[in-house]
Amino acid sequence: MSQRVLLILLSVSIWALSGVLSATNIVTNLRLWRAPDHTRLVLDLTKPADHRVFTLTNPSRVVVDLEDANLFTALDALELTDSGVGSVRAAQRENGGLRVVLDLTEALSPRSFVLPPNEQYGHRLVIDLQREDDASTTVQAAREVRQAQTGGQRDIIIAIDAGHGGEDPGAIGRSRTFEKNVVLAIARELEALVEATPGYTPFMVRTGDYYISLVRRRQLAREANADFFVSVHADAFTSPQPSGASVYALSDRGATSTMASYLAESENAADTIGGVGGVNLESMDAVVRSVIVDLAMTHSMQEGLTVGSSVLGQLRSITRLHKPQVEQAGFAVLRSPDVPSILVETGFMSNAADERNLGSQAYRRRLAQAIFNGIKGHFDAHPPPNTWVYAQRANSQTFSSYTVRSGDTLSGIAARHRVSLSRLREINNMNSDIIRVGQVLRVPSG
The missing domain is CATH 2.60.40.3500 (Immunoglobulin-like)
Incomplete structure (x- = not known):
């Protein structure tokens, strides 16, 4: 057989194979x-x-x-x-x-x-x-975290969520830096800081390179009875110009739609709202249940905004901010009815300088420290009752007297003395906000 015939047969075979x-x-x-x-x-x-x-x-x-x-x-x-x-x-x-x-x-x-x-x-x-579920080490870890205590009082539990993971790489930088790896590294730095602080316990939502659905992430935080949820991400854009960090909290629209969908799911009637020592909804009628969930969502959103502002202030000292104030959006991962939450965009993977910074362990450690300082600053000032941090603050706090004047309200007095309304009621053994002129109240000194 000639070489020409062989070449023709080979070409026909390749053509047939490519068609198949x-x-x-x-x-x-x-x-x-x-x-x-x-x-x-x-x-x-x-x-x-x-x-x-x-x-x-x-x-x-x-x-x-x-x-x-x-x-x-x-x-x-x-x-x-x-x-x-x-x-x-x-x-x-x-x-x-x-x-x-x-x-x-x-x-x-x-x-x-x-x-x-x-x-x-x-x-x-x-x-x-x-x-x-019983075989899930993450779920088991959530159950164990609930029991975390320091000196007889419970710890403040911070749920740390590294975005994306597994088959979902998130944003990819020009140097092939994957968001999922960067944010897990930041989350681990944050976990170490929380773990090392008395009165605080971390709960890692994602501990390795795998994917968890957005709904499951917030469910795990609730199963751990988390006091706060922080989701760590890195942004991307179609052009390389945008840069800097941002902080997001849940929007009004997101909170409203979350409350509606939550109340529509019948199995949530047997749920408990409010984390540790929360309110069981099972015996309540639909109207009361709606009011309780609405109050929980409103508190969750407002606390997210407050902590978000604290975190943003800390980030300002170490990096450029993409937005100067806390933004609000309906991110699915933030839609927990009773766990205050924020989403931190640590930078833009699409920006060369941000990608380079996020690839640095030292920079990631500074980011984690800033996020932690913002969260801790809030909870040190406003610790949940029955926590070790709350007890330490109460034991170290000094008080002075304040005499109620005409035109005073309890909320106004609380604001002037930089104390929460619930804390002011507790200090004075009050079960309502009613005050009278000439009444003497104990208020925090300084």
């Missing part, structure tokens, strides 16, 4: 992420997946069938340690499809969904293998 491959879905890569409450397997594909997922027993397996697909990657490179998956194998089916089998080592419940291309990945098929 263009019509076939190709699995180009597999990635696996281990989270406390689930394991996520991601298949990178050349087109949207036509698939089905089902389970088999004796032994336990999860089977993924892909229509008209081929596998063009190795399976033995997957790190399966502690994933609940013992092995992954694949084979072509007679109908041209591809079957991927996951041999399980523990009870896992699968669910699947497809994702469209983003700036990092193409088409993807995601298989989430869910564990029971």
Whole structure:
């Protein structure tokens, strides 16, 4: 056979193969992420997946069938340690499809969904293998954090949420710095600062490189009975000019929609609003329940704004601010009915200087210190009752006398003496805001 004929046959074969491959879905890569409450397997594909997922027993397996697909990657490179998956194998089916089998080592419940291309990945098929809640180390950690105490009184619990994670990288800088890695590093610095401070206990919402839904993040903070929730992020924009840090609190619109959806879910009727020592809603009628949740949402939003301003003031001393005041938005992760929260954008990954700073451990440590100083400054001045910080402040505080004059209100007196209304009532053993001219009140000195 002549060389010319060989070249023609080779060209025809390549052309035919390219036609087949263009019509076939190709699995180009597999990635696996281990989270406390689930394991996520991601298949990178050349087109949207036509698939089905089902389970088999004796032994336990999860089977993924892909229509008209081929596998063009190795399976033995997957790190399966502690994933609940013992092995992954694949084979072509007679109908041209591809079957991927996951041999399980523990009870896992699968669910699947497809994702469209983003700036990092193409088409993807995601298989989430869910564990029971009781097996979740994150949930268990939340339950244990509730018991945190210092010297007989409970600690103030700060929930620290590192944004994104796992398959969701967040913003990506020009030097390929991933937001998910930067914010986890900042969160760990913040955790160390909280842990080292008497009367305070940290709760890490995300402890590794895996994804947690926005709803689950705030649920975990509530399960830990957190006094405050701070979500750490890094921004991005279509142009490289914007830079600097921002702080966000929940908006009125976000609070209103959250309250409505919360009250619409019947299972929340048996919930407890207000964290430690909160109010059980189960025995209340709909109107009273609505009032309680409304008060909790209003307090949560206002405290978020107050702490946010404190954090922003601390950030101002170490970095440029993108916005000079606390912004308000309906971020889903902030929509807890009774855990005050803020979202801190630590800088812009799309800005070269910010990306370079955020890649520095020393800079991340300063950011964490600023965030912590802002949160601690607020809670040192306004500690929740029955906490160690509250007891320390009460024991060290001195008082003077104030005689009520015409035109005085209890709230006005509280504001002038820089004390909360509830604290002023407590100091004076009052169960209402009614005062009379000539009444002598104890107020904090200085």
